[in-house]
Amino acid sequence: MEIGEVEIKWLGHSGFLIKNHMIVYIDPYKIKENSEKADIILITHSHYDHCSIADIKNIIKEGTKILLTADCQSKMTRFDIPIDMQIVEPNQELSFGEIKIAVLPAYNLDKSFHPQEEGWVGYLIKMNDVLIYHAGDTDLIPEMQKLTGYNQPDKKFIALLPIGGKFTMNVEEAVEAAKLIKPMMAVPIHYGSIIGSREDAEEFVKLCKEAGIDGRILERE
Secondary structure, three states, X not given: OXXXXXXXXXXXXXXXXXXXXXXXXXXXXXXXXXXXXXXXXXXXXXXXXXXXXXXXXXXXXXXXXXXXXXXXXXXXXXXXXXXXXXXXXXXXXXXXXOEEEEEEEOOOOOOOOOOHHHOOEEEEEEEOOEXXXXXXXXXXXXXXXXXXXXXXXXXXXXXXXXXXXXXXXXXXXXXXXXXXXXOOEEEEEOOOOOOOOHHHHHHHHHHHXXXXXXXXXXXXX
């Protein structure tokens, strides 16, 4: 999918490839072996389906920047290629040339899988007039209210929201998050692999459209 000058590819589960003049991966997991090398890799937390060392190793090149939470650092093996690892926590903002990346909280409210105290994250990637919010593994949390400010006429605001349930929001909760955030487009993630089905994604899109939100399923690349 192309939004302005930005290409967005769903790699399955919570994994994404975002490209303009730089190549950015988010939570690569079971991706193709011949995938393009990364300029930046964003890791939301240490669970194996989000911080996959085998996948990270396959896409790094000399100088690749990896943003990751503190608990991921212990999982990282020493790579043969020199990279730049940066520990992040919620409420940071980093700049890489024209790309700005805000680090946002992601946690469960009434589940034990993703405690708030772990400091796990989602990301808001800003590429000129295109804004992409990857929510990470999260419930509908109060901090999402702050994202409503990005719904502006001169911005293309895309929300990537988990719908699988059990570990994250389910379909209905993700739709409520979309209603709160009011993105230009909402894309379901965190389904089709470990938990959640294509039918869940279709239901999410249907409910989003009933609420006046452009819901869009991306086919796995």
